Amino acid sequence: xxxxxxxxxxxxxVCRMTKMVLTKEGYEVETFTDSKKALERIKEKKFDxxxxxxxxxxxxxxxxxxxxxxxxxxxxxxxxxxYATLDTAIEALRGHVFDFFPKPIKIEELKKxxxxxxxx
Amino acid sequence: xKKNVLSIRQKINIALGIEAALLGIISIxxxxxxxxxLSKLHFIEIFDELNISFLEMRKTEKNYxxxxxxxxxxxxxxxxxxxxxxxxxxxxxxVSTLGRQNYHALTSSLxxxxxxxxxxxxxxxxxxxxxxxxxxxxxxxxxxxxxLIKQEHKKINRIIHQNTMMFFASLxxxxxxxxxxxxxFFRFLAKKLLxxxxxxxxxxxxxxxxxxxxxxxxNDEIGSVVNAxxxxxxxxxxxxxxxxxxxxxxxxxxxxxxVAHELGNPLNNISMxxxxxxxxxxxxxxxxxxxxxxxxxxxxxxxxxxxxxxxxFSRQKQPEFKECxxxxxxEKSISLVExxxxxxxxxxxxxxxxxxxxxYVDVDQIQQVLVNLFVNxxxxxxxxxxxxxxxxxxxxxxxxxxxxKDTGTGIKPEILPHIFDPFFTTKGTKGTGLGLSVSYxxxxxxxxxxxxxxxxxxxxxxxxxxxAYSSKQAKEGKHG
Numbered sequence: 342x343x344x345x346x347x348x349x350x351x352x353x354x355v356c357r358m359t360k361m362v363l364t365k366e367g368y369e370v371e372t373f374t375d376s377k378k379a380l381e382r383i384k385e386k387k388f389d390x391x392x393x394x395x396x397x398x399x400x401x402x403x404x405x406x407x408x409x410x411x412x413x414x415x416x417x418x419x420x421x422x423x424y425a426t427l428d429t430a431i432e433a434l435r436g437h438v439f440d441f442f443p444k445p446i447k448i449e450e451l452k453k454x455x456x457x458x459x460x461x
Numbered sequence: 462x463k464k465n466v467l468s469i470r471q472k473i474n475i476a477l478g479i480e481a482a483l484l485g486i487i488s489i490x491x492x493x494x495x496x497x498x499l500s501k502l503h504f505i506e507i508f509d510e511l512n513i514s515f516l517e518m519r520k521t522e523k524n525y526x527x528x529x530x531x532x533x534x535x536x537x538x539x540x541x542x543x544x545x546x547x548x549x550x551x552x553x554x555x556v557s558t559l560g561r562q563n564y565h566a567l568t569s570s571l572x573x574x575x576x577x578x579x580x581x582x583x584x585x586x587x588x589x590x591x592x593x594x595x596x597x598x599x600x601x602x603x604x605x606x607x608x609l610i611k612q613e614h615k616k617i618n619r620i621i622h623q624n625t626m627m628f629f630a631s632l633x634x635x636x637x638x639x640x641x642x643x644x645x646f647f648r649f650l651a652k653k654l655l656x657x658x659x660x661x662x663x664x665x666x667x668x669x670x671x672x673x674x675x676x677x678x679x680n681d682e683i684g685s686v687v688n689a690x691x692x693x694x695x696x697x698x699x700x701x702x703x704x705x706x707x708x709x710x711x712x713x714x715x716x717x718x719x720v721a722h723e724l725g726n727p728l729n730n731i732s733m734x735x736x737x738x739x740x741x742x743x744x745x746x747x748x749x750x751x752x753x754x755x756x757x758x759x760x761x762x763x764x765x766x767x768x769x770x771x772x773x774f775s776r777q778k779q780p781e782f783k784e785c786x787x788x789x790x791x792e793k794s795i796s797l798v799e800x801x802x803x804x805x806x807x808x809x810x811x812x813x814x815x816x817x818x819x820x821y822v823d824v825d826q827i828q829q830v831l832v833n834l835f836v837n838x839x840x841x842x843x844x845x846x847x848x849x850x851x852x853x854x855x856x857x858x859x860x861x862x863x864x865x866k867d868t869g870t871g872i873k874p875e876i877l878p879h880i881f882d883p884f885f886t887t888k889g890t891k892g893t894g895l896g897l898s899v900s901y902x903x904x905x906x907x908x909x910x911x912x913x914x915x916x917x918x919x920x921x922x923x924x925x926x927x928x929a930y931s932s933k934q935a936k937e938g939k940h941g
Contacts, residue, residue, distance in 0.1 A: 352730060354734060
């Protein structure tokens, strides 16, 4: 069974491109530009990997991370952010983030990281 | 030319000096009139004694005439002599009151009387003529002294009456002068204090500029206070500018991280699109390839918009002020969003006060502010609504007040303090977060004020206050 991934970013292009790339890699991908709706979706369905932006309105990446860690301790989280500071990186890594991507995201690196996360 | 105005201390000193002089004059007058009364009383005392001597002299004279008692004649002589010594002793005070002529008349009458007694004593058989002469002289003496006493009594009464009148008049004069002076000081101080009150109120309201340009005559203590307040306002104005600059610097930090985030996103999108385009070039259809490039264009436009706004924000462009009608500026701005209002199902309500004063503004900049407020209002009413645009002036006609009111979602209290911060936006990727901060800077540069009043679920009102164009500005040829 294909591994499922949820991508959360308020930038539609990020969602679309990530979905296109990862679908071609054989994953099942769901995308959300609205982090609130994404959080609800996470609560009702387990995803093997969560790729989320850090800075978003209403519900931010750290909120998503906390929920995933609580509900599905074995699920992996990849954090992306438009402007990375040391503080956000440390905070994210403390919250057991699998990987941390500052924008601009290199598609090849992302593919590699996803592969590692899902143990392919 | 500077008016030479007396200071309040000098004025009070002059007033006190006038009061003191008035009281001094009254006291001197009182002193002299009392002195006159006293001398008159002294005179009357002497004359009473003289009169008594004369009467006793005449009583013994009568005894002589009734009983032909020569001893009585001797007694009358002695009493007459006593009276004469008395006249001699009190010569100075009597001369000053009676005058030299009267005094001599009196003493010579008395001397003649005494001589007549002596003549009568000497003659064995006194002549009737001599006796008649004695009687006549004696009568004259008593008559003279009693008429003098009456006269002096009258004089004293007149002086006392005059003094009473004078004291009454002085009292009235002093009271009136007090009343006049205090009334004058009260009005004078109240006027000055009201002026100061107006200035301090203006400072409290943050209108430093209008206070800073007010000056008063420095000769006056209140004038110095007014000048001090004006200097304080100048300092506050300067500090406010510095504070604004400091805030600008502080917001630079926010700005930099904002720029990183704002530019980071579209740059990332372009980067991902380019990488994806190259990686999957062979498997992409022509249509998909076109869509990739279109998306790149959209993202590039996003960057361009951010950069343009950033330039607007940071540009220290000197505004080009000119006199114009507030209605004209508002109408021009409305025309730019009319189409958007129609599409968004927003009904526009205009309310312009008649006979509005002109404003002195950079038309493009004010238009930018207004369009920004209209666009914000449109975004706050996604399901349509009503937009009210009011232009009013205040009672003094020195301000033009433009209100932009919507019936939209309102602003949440927790974000209200940040709406004028650069890069603060509630519109996600749609907004740059620079619109209101740029507007704030523009209005500030026009010496105006922008404020907001909002209620969640009911709507928001933005109020812009701009100084009205005055002839003073026309003369200065510049703004403020």
